[in-house]
Amino acid sequence: MPELAEVEYYRKQWAEGLPHRIRAVKIIPRRVFRGTDTELLTQTLPGLRLTEALAHGKQMTFGFQKKAWLGVHLGMAGRLFQVDLPYAPEKHDYLVLETTRRALVFRDTRLFGRITFNPGAAPSGWDTLPPDLLSGAFDRAALDAFLQRRKNAPVKAILLMQERFPGIGNWMADEILWRAAIHPARPGASLTPRERGRLFKEIKAVCAGALETIGVDWRDPPEDWLFLHRWKDGGTCPRTKKPLVRETIGGRTTCFSPARQVL
DNA sequence: GGAGATGTTTCAAG
């Protein structure tokens, strides 16, 4: 589920009430810990305080007094939440951090998520992240250069590339292209300067709008977004009032408005 | 029962 704004929402679930002094760590060793020293994790965290909760795109890092860092990626179906103790972990709860009164839970029904652990000074990879899409460092030049480089890939697939568009996932890519009136199968290098301008503007707008709604309290974006109409076959385009179409483009289910987005 | 799902990684072909 989680894209930029959903990740921000989940980050806040664990951030609520910071700092948290960790008293116990419960782990169910499953695929989400691939490549991670779970033994070291369970030995290190008890006694430390969770002091920082950071998100960047779809990545999260939780810092423990700058001595240890937990990396969390939610994959397709991961969730983070807090509950009161006592808490009996459910089937797909693979990590539970307990404080005196609360439990911080990582749940992932599909096991596509990932948890990493870095004892030491800094979370690995956190220093080489691509620019945040809402920052000035993500600009037209960066967008244009990337589209030019991926010249034959469908623009839908390009928007899903995290190395340039951190946080954009399937629904956000569809929303951006729909608003920019660009067909999702258009090759990256084929976009005109005018289209690139619209694409740039809508990337910023969708990121900001999603964070203001979903990112705050999981509330839906406004009715006039594609968001509320894209999930099932038979939807109607909120702008043209004509039928929406769903097909696989760039390897993913893609919803668009043929009346508005022409190949 | 079969298909599809808001993601990433890996592999191989061009």
Next chain:
DNA sequence: GCTTGAAACATCTC
């Protein structure tokens, strides 16, 4: 060496 697309991953829901 880079780009691109497909398959694999695991489980749940429609």
